[in-house]
Amino acid sequence: MINRDPLVLTITATGLDKGTLTPEQFVRVNASGTVVEGSGRPSAETALHLLLANVRRADAVLHTHSVWSTVLSDLYASDSGLWIEGYEMLKGLEGVTSHSHREWLPIIENDQDMARLAGVVETELSRHPEAHAFLLRRHGLYTWGESFEQAKRHLEIMEFLLDVVGKTRTLSGTVVR
Numbered sequence: 001m002i003n004r005d006p007l008v009l010t011i012t013a014t015g016l017d018k019g020t021l022t023p024e025q026f027v028r029v030n031a032s033g034t035v036v037e038g039s040g041r042p043s044a045e046t047a048l049h050l051l052l053a054n055v056r057r058a059d060a061v062l063h064t065h066s067v068w069s070t071v072l073s074d075l076y077a078s079d080s081g082l083w084i085e086g087y088e089m090l091k092g093l094e095g096v097t098s099h100s101h102r103e104w105l106p107i108i109e110n111d112q113d114m115a116r117l118a119g120v121v122e123t124e125l126s127r128h129p130e131a132h133a134f135l136l137r138r139h140g141l142y143t144w145g146e147s148f149e150q151a152k153r154h155l156e157i158m159e160f161l162l163d164v165v166g167k168t169r170t171l172s173g174t175v176v177r
Helices: 045-057 065-073 088-090 114-129 150-172
Strands: 006-013 026-030 035-037 061-064 080-083 102-110 133-136 139-147
Touching: 006 045, 026 139, 045 061, 045 088, 045 139, 045 150, 065 133, 065 139, 080 150, 088 139, 102 114, 114 133, 133 150, 139 150
Parallel strands: 102 133
Antiparallel strands: 006 026, 026 035, 061 139, 080 102, 133 139
16 A cells, blocks of 8 residues: 555556566556556456455455465355364454454455456455455455555465365365364
Protein backbone atom coordinates (compact mmCIF):
# COMPACT_ATOMS: atom_id res chain seq x y z
CA MET A 1 0.00 0.00 0.00
CA ILE A 2 1.29 3.44 -0.85
CA ASN A 3 -1.69 5.62 0.00
CA ARG A 4 -5.21 5.10 1.27
CA ASP A 5 -6.81 8.43 0.34
CA PRO A 6 -6.80 8.41 -2.61
CA LEU A 7 -6.07 4.67 -2.78
CA VAL A 8 -2.80 3.81 -4.50
CA LEU A 9 -1.60 0.23 -4.36
CA THR A 10 1.76 -1.22 -5.35
CA ILE A 11 1.44 -4.56 -7.15
CA THR A 12 3.60 -6.75 -9.34
CA ALA A 13 3.36 -6.50 -13.08
CA THR A 14 1.89 -9.64 -14.65
CA GLY A 15 3.95 -12.49 -16.04
CA LEU A 16 7.09 -12.01 -13.94
CA ASP A 17 9.07 -14.47 -11.82
CA LYS A 18 8.04 -13.43 -8.31
CA GLY A 19 11.30 -14.81 -6.89
CA THR A 20 13.49 -12.36 -8.79
CA LEU A 21 11.50 -9.13 -8.66
CA THR A 22 13.21 -5.77 -8.67
CA PRO A 23 11.59 -2.47 -7.62
CA GLU A 24 11.18 -1.52 -11.29
CA GLN A 25 8.89 -4.52 -11.83
CA PHE A 26 6.18 -3.18 -9.55
CA VAL A 27 3.49 -0.83 -10.75
CA ARG A 28 1.22 1.49 -8.82
CA VAL A 29 -2.50 1.38 -9.46
CA ASN A 30 -5.38 3.56 -8.34
CA ALA A 31 -8.68 2.40 -6.85
CA SER A 32 -9.97 1.35 -10.28
CA GLY A 33 -6.84 -0.69 -11.07
CA THR A 34 -5.43 1.78 -13.59
CA VAL A 35 -1.63 2.07 -13.65
CA VAL A 36 -0.62 5.49 -12.35
CA GLU A 37 3.12 4.80 -12.09
CA GLY A 38 5.49 2.26 -13.60
CA SER A 39 5.36 0.22 -16.78
CA GLY A 40 3.70 -3.06 -17.52
CA ARG A 41 0.28 -4.52 -16.89
CA PRO A 42 -0.71 -5.08 -13.27
CA SER A 43 -1.45 -8.60 -12.06
CA ALA A 44 -4.64 -10.10 -13.47
CA GLU A 45 -5.87 -10.40 -9.86
CA THR A 46 -5.52 -6.68 -9.09
CA ALA A 47 -9.26 -6.46 -8.35
CA LEU A 48 -8.87 -8.96 -5.50
CA HIS A 49 -5.94 -7.03 -4.02
CA LEU A 50 -7.93 -3.79 -4.21
CA LEU A 51 -10.92 -5.47 -2.58
CA LEU A 52 -8.79 -6.71 0.35
CA ALA A 53 -7.22 -3.28 0.76
CA ASN A 54 -10.70 -1.80 1.03
CA VAL A 55 -12.75 -4.47 2.83
CA ARG A 56 -10.08 -5.80 5.20
CA ARG A 57 -8.10 -2.56 5.42
CA ALA A 58 -5.06 -4.58 4.33
CA ASP A 59 -1.84 -2.72 3.74
CA ALA A 60 -0.30 -5.90 2.27
CA VAL A 61 -1.81 -8.79 0.32
CA LEU A 62 0.09 -11.96 -0.52
CA HIS A 63 -0.95 -14.73 -2.89
CA THR A 64 0.68 -18.12 -3.48
CA HIS A 65 0.14 -21.13 -5.72
CA SER A 66 1.36 -23.93 -3.45
CA VAL A 67 0.62 -27.59 -4.00
CA TRP A 68 -1.38 -28.04 -0.78
CA SER A 69 -3.44 -24.87 -1.24
CA THR A 70 -4.38 -26.08 -4.71
CA VAL A 71 -5.07 -29.70 -3.75
CA LEU A 72 -7.01 -28.96 -0.55
CA SER A 73 -9.05 -26.24 -2.23
CA ASP A 74 -10.32 -28.90 -4.59
CA LEU A 75 -10.83 -31.64 -1.97
CA TYR A 76 -12.86 -29.39 0.35
CA ALA A 77 -14.64 -27.34 -2.32
CA SER A 78 -17.97 -29.08 -1.76
CA ASP A 79 -17.82 -27.86 1.88
CA SER A 80 -17.04 -24.28 0.74
CA GLY A 81 -14.04 -24.29 3.07
CA LEU A 82 -12.31 -26.16 5.84
CA TRP A 83 -11.86 -25.79 9.57
CA ILE A 84 -8.33 -25.81 10.96
CA GLU A 85 -8.14 -26.20 14.72
CA GLY A 86 -6.04 -27.39 17.61
CA TYR A 87 -2.63 -26.38 16.24
CA GLU A 88 -0.23 -24.20 18.21
CA MET A 89 0.71 -22.34 15.00
CA LEU A 90 -2.77 -20.78 14.90
CA LYS A 91 -1.59 -18.41 17.64
CA GLY A 92 0.56 -16.64 15.06
CA LEU A 93 -2.54 -15.31 13.32
CA GLU A 94 -3.50 -11.79 14.37
CA GLY A 95 -5.88 -11.81 17.33
CA VAL A 96 -5.60 -15.56 18.02
CA THR A 97 -4.47 -16.38 21.55
CA SER A 98 -5.02 -20.13 21.90
CA HIS A 99 -4.27 -23.31 20.00
CA SER A 100 -7.93 -24.24 20.52
CA HIS A 101 -8.96 -21.53 18.03
CA ARG A 102 -11.02 -22.74 15.03
CA GLU A 103 -9.99 -21.01 11.82
CA TRP A 104 -12.44 -21.20 8.93
CA LEU A 105 -10.65 -21.10 5.58
CA PRO A 106 -13.23 -20.28 2.88
CA ILE A 107 -12.86 -21.86 -0.53
CA ILE A 108 -14.16 -19.80 -3.42
CA GLU A 109 -14.71 -21.11 -6.94
CA ASN A 110 -12.15 -19.54 -9.26
CA ASP A 111 -13.44 -17.32 -12.06
CA GLN A 112 -11.63 -15.52 -14.86
CA ASP A 113 -14.10 -12.62 -14.63
CA MET A 114 -12.24 -10.68 -11.94
CA ALA A 115 -15.06 -8.22 -11.23
CA ARG A 116 -17.49 -11.07 -10.63
CA LEU A 117 -14.91 -12.99 -8.58
CA ALA A 118 -14.23 -9.92 -6.43
CA GLY A 119 -17.95 -9.70 -5.69
CA VAL A 120 -18.05 -13.35 -4.60
CA VAL A 121 -14.95 -12.90 -2.43
CA GLU A 122 -16.46 -9.80 -0.81
CA THR A 123 -19.69 -11.67 -0.01
CA GLU A 124 -17.82 -14.65 1.42
CA LEU A 125 -15.53 -12.52 3.57
CA SER A 126 -18.51 -10.58 4.92
CA ARG A 127 -19.94 -13.94 6.03
CA HIS A 128 -16.64 -14.79 7.75
CA PRO A 129 -15.20 -11.55 9.11
CA GLU A 130 -12.74 -13.42 11.36
CA ALA A 131 -11.05 -15.27 8.44
CA HIS A 132 -7.35 -14.52 7.91
CA ALA A 133 -7.19 -16.03 4.41
CA PHE A 134 -9.15 -17.73 1.66
CA LEU A 135 -8.47 -20.27 -1.06
CA LEU A 136 -9.38 -19.94 -4.72
CA ARG A 137 -10.31 -23.41 -5.90
CA ARG A 138 -7.54 -25.11 -7.87
CA HIS A 139 -5.57 -21.86 -7.80
CA GLY A 140 -4.03 -20.83 -4.49
CA LEU A 141 -4.07 -18.98 -1.18
CA TYR A 142 -4.73 -15.30 -0.45
CA THR A 143 -3.89 -13.70 2.86
CA TRP A 144 -3.31 -10.16 4.09
CA GLY A 145 -2.19 -8.01 6.96
CA GLU A 146 -1.88 -4.52 8.36
CA SER A 147 1.77 -4.63 7.28
CA PHE A 148 3.94 -6.70 4.96
CA GLU A 149 5.42 -8.47 7.98
CA GLN A 150 1.99 -9.44 9.30
CA ALA A 151 0.82 -10.63 5.88
CA LYS A 152 4.02 -12.68 5.51
CA ARG A 153 3.50 -14.22 8.94
CA HIS A 154 -0.10 -15.11 8.03
CA LEU A 155 1.09 -16.61 4.75
CA GLU A 156 3.77 -18.74 6.40
CA ILE A 157 1.35 -19.96 9.08
CA MET A 158 -1.44 -20.78 6.64
CA GLU A 159 0.92 -22.60 4.27
CA PHE A 160 2.34 -24.58 7.22
CA LEU A 161 -1.17 -25.51 8.38
CA LEU A 162 -2.26 -26.51 4.86
CA ASP A 163 0.83 -28.71 4.65
CA VAL A 164 -0.08 -30.34 7.98
CA VAL A 165 -3.72 -30.90 6.96
CA GLY A 166 -2.65 -32.32 3.59
CA LYS A 167 -0.04 -34.66 5.06
CA THR A 168 -2.43 -35.75 7.82
CA ARG A 169 -5.01 -36.62 5.18
CA THR A 170 -2.42 -38.49 3.15
CA LEU A 171 -1.12 -40.48 6.11
CA SER A 172 -4.59 -41.30 7.45
CA GLY A 173 -6.12 -41.99 4.05
CA THR A 174 -9.17 -39.83 4.83
CA VAL A 175 -10.40 -36.31 4.44
CA VAL A 176 -9.96 -34.74 7.88
CA ARG A 177 -12.99 -32.57 8.61
